[in-house]
Amino acid sequence: FNDFVIFMSNGQPSADTIVQVSTDQTGIQLKVDCKEPLKVTPASNGLWSGDVVEIFFGDKAGDRRLSQFVVGPDGQKFSGKGSNVEVNADWEAKASVAEDSWQAIVNIPFTALGWANPKEGESIAFNVARQRKAANELQTWSEVKVSFHDVEYFGRLLLGKYPDDMMRAEYETAQAHKAAAALKEKFARNAQRTFLLAPVRITDDFSIPFMPDAVFDAPEKIELRAAVNEMKPLALALANTTGKTVEYRILVETQPDEGKSRFDWHDSKPFPGVTLRQGLPMRDSESGSNALFDPLPRLNEASTVSVAAKEAGLLWLDFDTTDMKPGKYEGRIRIIPLNGKAVFSQAGYGYGNFTYSGEMSDLPFTLQVCDIELSKEPTIPGNFFSPPANQEVIKLLREAGMRIFQINPWSLNFPLDEEARFKPQAPGAQANLDMFTEISAEKFFIGYSCYDTFLQTNKNKSALWSEWMKTLAQFMKQNGAVLQNCYVEVYDEPDPKRFDEILHVLRTAREAAPEIKLTMTLGAHIMSAEQMEKLHPYVDCWILWSHGYFSRPEHLAFIRKVQQEGREVGHYTCDTVLRSSLDRNYRRNAWFGEYHKLDINALYQGITGLRHCIWKRTPAGEILYHGPDSAIPSVRYMAFRQGMTDVKYLAKLRKIGKDSPEAQEFLKNAAKRVTVDFAHDPSMPDTVREEAASLILKIQGNK
The missing domain is CATH 2.60.40.1190 (Immunoglobulin-like)
Structure with a gap:
């Protein structure tokens, strides 16, 4: 061929x-x-x-x-x-x-x-x-x-050989016909139902057309298990088996107490702490020839979603168990086709005494909130290289574990006074800082590439670099920031060929602002461990590309050394293609940090500062979409957030299982099983997390 x-x-x-x-x-x-x-x-x-x-x-x-x-x-x-x-x-x-x-x-x-x-x-x-x-x-x-x-x-x-002496083209055509016939047969088996509803993995393939096999084997009830202080996701495929587009009303309700509801067709109370979202198709490239579900806006005011004929839509439920009491919570997901059959008949005397026959259907579920209280803080803090665009952005990023917010150096274009000295005035950066009520409690990532940005905004006057660093420290301090919480990214993914310049610039920055955390982000231009060693005296935090710095023995030895000396080391993934693996590149990000015992889990990127671009082009890494005054999470955001939640179970077990040989043996290999031994298995993060939960409950029960 x-x-x-x-x-x-x-x-x-x-x-x-x-x-x-x-x-x-x-x-x-x-x-x-x-x-x-x-x-x-x-x-x-x-x-x-x-x-x-x-x-x-x-x-x-x-x-x-x-x-x-x-x-x-x-x-x-x-x-x-x-x-x-x-x-x-x-x-x-x-x-x-x-x-x-x-x-x-x-x-x-x-x-x-x-x-x-x-x-x-x-x-x-x-x-x-x-x-x-x-x-x-x-x-x-x-x-x-x-x-x-x-x-x-x-x-x-x-x-x-190909069967029946076929040629390759004939065989491929026959296989396509066979697949189409199999799908048709699945629909035929469910001919009595106009729609199907089933849970799917949160890291499933959400390509359009979307018709996962799970819908043809839909469960009669869904069992969910969560800890206290968790955002528990439930992804659902809603398949329309009819020949026309249907609008469905979606309700997530508490299960009515037996005997207390006059009619089973009456709606019940909203289930506590649940957010309903739907998947929207988004182009996967500039050509727009293919699409997949990625943005997850809240359902509209009528709580409806439209699904085309013979296709499936994506529903996304978030159960917020923050401060919930442990116990079993019974609920149901009610689906009402708005352009389907619906007949009310008089059942007797009295107002509203009707029987109902129609296509409405209820899928019961149980949410078991275990007696496990997870920390509200991430095990390893996240840095998503993201500005605090608005309060909804801050809320969503915090829920995903982000604790370091970006201040873009382009917004730090300090003016010069008559004596050619910078004045600590920066309205753009000031607006970002004003988003926070207690700046002293926040951490800030000042990047990307402060030195290169400084050169561009100051006409390549490199002699002013020391003065600029001093002014930056003054500006952050006068706004209430703690300088040790300010990560100044001096270079972003620099070419090691610039090494002599990098060394000089870092040394100058350290002398000018000794309290600030000087940060280096190293990417695909791999810098040698020997070069990193020479920069080490001037670097407080290293953010290293996950795929480039964690396999070579010399890099791993350097990482362990600088951590032992009190420096911070983080990793980052940089996935700029919408179809990047949800499992490998998003959910396992936090597991990677856990396995390598790192200090920061970083991801490019939470949300872009270029808010007017985001819906007009395919996202180039951003896991949040801008709303008018809010933010809309993506499926990729949800996968990342779940990984950050997963490892909280390990942290909880580590805390309460110090005297348990069984817990210590489990923790020794837990992250390795997910990131190394079974990196190919998308079910392994769930398996290890559930095993950790069971061990936590076992240890707590023995105390």
Whole structure:
């Protein structure tokens, strides 16, 4: 096959890639012919610094997200299971370079895939990708959406021949027809029902069209378990099985006491502490060709949601258990189709004495609030690089664990007086600070890249840098901020080639404002541990890219050293594509910080200061949308918030289980199970959190 496309754009590549695949009893063989009209580029600084071919397979053993095999034109190779940690797999790769091309011959045993005794007719998720360094081009056979690790968008590799002597195109068409027939059959099994309602994972695939399998196996009752001081989410798919668009009224109510309600069709009391939201489709790229549910505004005044024919809508319920008493709370989710059948008949004498027959349906649920009181403070504070745009923004960010608010250095354009000295006046920053009632209790991230911004706002007059830092300290102090709570990001993701300048600028900043926390954010331009060591005397806080600084032994050793010396170390993820994995890149962010025992969980970004852009383009990382005077959370926000809640259970267990060998043994590996051992399993955060909850209750019961 040679039907590759350019990654993300799905355009036509400028050079062909031709793959031949064969199998025998032991494994899979591939011959990959890479045409290269520009220049074959061997690696110069790590395998991915040159041309590579990457071969991916899905999981067959239940112990990985995927299997990855990479080879370059000089024969360098890498194998892994979906992370940047190399796995010593038993496989072979040979490479050769010719004029205007290079070729890789690869032999991958089934054992390297964890695939035991495969038989003809079986299949496996499969993709081949290619990096052309000279052309700055990435190619992929499967049309993956976000990264080459998107297993859910892989194609399939079928062992043996296509059935009935089909050609590939015929087989693919037949499979599409088979999938359509299976969906039609699912609808037919539920032909007596006009709508279906079922819970889905909060990190599910919310792509449009949305019709998860869960709705065809809807439960008769939902059981929820939460602790005190938790925001407990419940995501629901509401499937419309009719042939027309239907508007549904959604009510979340307490379950009426038996015998106290005159008619079962009467509405009950609103369930305490619940917020109802609906998913809105949002374009996933500038082209607007695909969409997925992401913004989660509150339901409208009528508490209704519209669902198209043969599709499902997304409902999102948040149960706020802050200061609730432990116990069982019975409720129901009532769905009323507003353009469906509804008939009232006189049932006897008296006003309002009716019987009702219609399409309204109730789904009962139990919310079990356990006798576990979680802290209202995050285990590890969050920094979402976000300004305090309004009180609703502050509230939502606090609920997700953010405790460090951004002051943008562009708003700190201090004016110069007649003696060319800065005056501590900054109306834009002042407006942000005025959002807080007790500034001395707040922490502030002053970024991005204060030094580079300072140069741009002061005509590259680097000699004024020391004076600017002194004025910044004066400005923050006169507004009531504690300087030790002010994280001044001197550089944001700098190129290490600027090292001499960075060292000088940090040294100057330290001398000018010794009380302020000087911060460095390091990203994809990987800085060596040796260079970081030289900057260490001047840096109080390091914010390090999660995918670049936590696998190399020298970086890990440096991190442990500076933490032992009282410096802060945080990690951050920077996902600017709407389809980034909700599980890996949002929910597990806090688990990553827990596993590495860090001081800050950071994420780019909570909300943008460019409020007029947010609804006109696809979000580029923001997990909150601007409302007129409020904010609207996204599905990505909810996934991140849930991870921050998960690890609070570990903190609670750590606090009360100091004398419990069982608790200590559990805590030793809890975060590792989620982030390393079962990083491929989206159910593992729930599993470990529930195990922690059970242990907490067990220990409390024994005291």
